[in-house]
Amino acid sequence: xxxxxxxxxxxxxxxxxxxxxxxxxxxxxxxxxxxxxxxxxxxxxxxxxxxxxxxxxxxxxxxxxxxxxxxxxxxxxxxxxxxxxxxxxxxxxxxxxxxxxxxxxxxxxxxxxxxxxxxxxxxxxxxxxxxxxxxxxxxxxxxxxxxxxxxxxxxxxxxxxxxxxxxxxxxxxxxxxxxxxxxxxxxxxxxxxxxxxxxxxxxxxxxxxxxxxxxxxxxxxxxxxxxxxxxxxxxxxxxxxxxxxxxxxxxxxxxxxxxxxxxxxxxxxxxxxxxxxxxxxxxxxxxxxxxxxxxxxxxxxxxxxxxxxxxxxxxxxxxxxxxxxxxxxxxxxxxxxxxxxxxxxxxxxxxxxxxxxxxxxxxxxxxxxxx
Numbered sequence: 593x594x595x596x597x598x599x600x601x602x603x604x605x606x607x608x609x610x611x612x613x614x615x616x617x618x619x620x621x622x623x624x625x626x627x628x629x630x631x632x633x634x635x636x637x638x639x640x641x642x643x644x645x646x647x648x649x650x651x652x653x654x655x656x657x658x659x660x661x662x663x664x665x666x667x668x669x670x671x672x673x674x675x676x677x678x679x680x681x682x683x684x685x686x687x688x689x690x691x692x693x694x695x696x697x698x699x700x701x702x703x704x705x706x707x708x709x710x711x712x713x714x715x716x717x718x719x720x721x722x723x724x725x726x727x728x729x730x731x732x733x734x735x736x737x738x739x740x741x742x743x744x745x746x747x748x749x750x751x752x753x754x755x756x757x758x759x760x761x762x763x764x765x766x767x768x769x770x771x772x773x774x775x776x777x778x779x780x781x782x783x784x785x786x787x788x789x790x791x792x793x794x795x796x797x798x799x800x801x802x803x804x805x806x807x808x809x810x811x812x813x814x815x816x817x818x819x820x821x822x823x824x825x826x827x828x829x830x831x832x833x834x835x836x837x838x839x840x841x842x843x844x845x846x847x848x849x850x851x852x853x854x855x856x857x858x859x860x861x862x863x864x865x866x867x868x869x870x871x872x873x874x875x876x877x878x879x880x881x882x883x884x885x886x887x888x889x890x891x892x893x894x895x896x897x898x899x900x901x902x903x904x905x906x907x908x909x910x911x912x913x914x915x916x917x918x919x920x921x922x923x924x925x926x927x928x929x930x931x932x933x934x935x936x937x938x939x940x941x942x943x944x945x946x947x948x949x950x951x952x953x954x955x956x957x958x959x960x961x962x963x
Contacts (some may be wrong), residue, residue: 595659598868599858601875606652607646608881611728612913614643615886616906618835623894624902630835634901642847643837648789648823649851654735655793656800656855658742659756663801667746668940671836674739676933679715680924683731686712686938687885689726697891701725716840719780721930728886734750736784738790753802760791760798761811785826788818792852805859812852820848873918880917889913 615621617633618641624632630641662670689710693701704725711722718724718733745751745759767784770776783790792815799808824841831837857863889909896905 598871600866601871604878605874607649608878610643610646612885613640620834621890622888641831641837644827651789652793656797659794662742667938672933675936677927680928681880681920682955684924685918692887707885725889734786753798759776760794763791764788783823788815791815792819817853820845823848825888843879876921877917880920884916887915889952
């Protein structure tokens with residue numbers, strides 16, 4: 593199984609680096625000097641402005657990988673694995689970013705409070721309408737909501753190929769219909785713009801795990817088309833407002849299709865068995881790179897750009913982020929991730945046993961009363 597996931601690990605790091613270069617050389621910060629990033633990098637930014645497609649790629653891979661890791665597990669194991677995987681590095685990221693914006697680079701945190709910082713440690717700040725201490729954390733809330741759907745299916749015993757295929761087909765449609773009916777409040781659950789990406793990953797996993805059927809390919813194809821449309825629409829507007837370039841939504845359509853085709857090639861062909869040196873390390877670096885790169889990277893650019901040539905500054909900041917990510921993985925994720933996962937799983941199992949025992953004790957009493 594490790595060889596099957598090797599290319600996915602590499603792809604996830606590539607997606608993270610796409611986002612990194614988008615934020616460093618295209619996004620409209622002015623840490624390079626008086627010019628915005630796209631003006632500081634007039635040629636490179638024409639390419640890296642497409643780096644924001646790394647996020648949709650993350651969501652597609654997540655739809656595939658989360659299903660892969662969910663089958664054969666109890667709900668408690670799923671929750672434990674997600675908490676152990678996400679929170680140790682995330683807590684470091686929130687702590688480090690808070691230290692930066694409150695005590696080192698105060699101008700970056702002028703709209704935040706210490707209470708906002710505290711709420712960010714929960715990863716549920718968006719649900720509480722609290723701003724993210726780092727803008728990139730918005731994607732984690734989307735991931736958490738997707739995990740909620742998978743957990744619900746596990747609790748109901750519906751994590752079966754047929755029901756998951758139905759979900760992958762109906763979830764994006766439900767989001768579109770809810771929006772058309774003016775039920776925009778449901779978007780917090782249905783995620784109209786992102787649902788096709790996750791659902792497309794689910795459909796691809798079902799083909800990978802259970803085989804090819806026309807219906808699975810139809811569901812996959814439908815989600816690819818919806819993903820291309822919604823991603824093109826969203827990212828085109830984002831690039832115009834955050835970078836200053838005008839790129840038609842249709843330009844992104846074939847790129848999104850290519851992202852799905854790339855993942856299909858990695859998982860449905862012999863490429864899934866390729867051994868890739870360093871793939872495990874690449875996968876391990878992905879999450880901490882994503883968590884740490886934006887605020888600390890911008891601050892470092894502002895410090896180094898006045899004294900170093902821009903290419904050397906860019907290379908140095910990317911290298912420092914990779915080193916910091918590796919340090920977080922070795923010093924935090926490896927020693928604490930699995931123990932936290934096991935502790936949460938045991939705690940949930942214990943709580944479940946207590947609830948079941950209490951419910952079993954109440955049943956005879958209720959039967960005696962009704963009798």
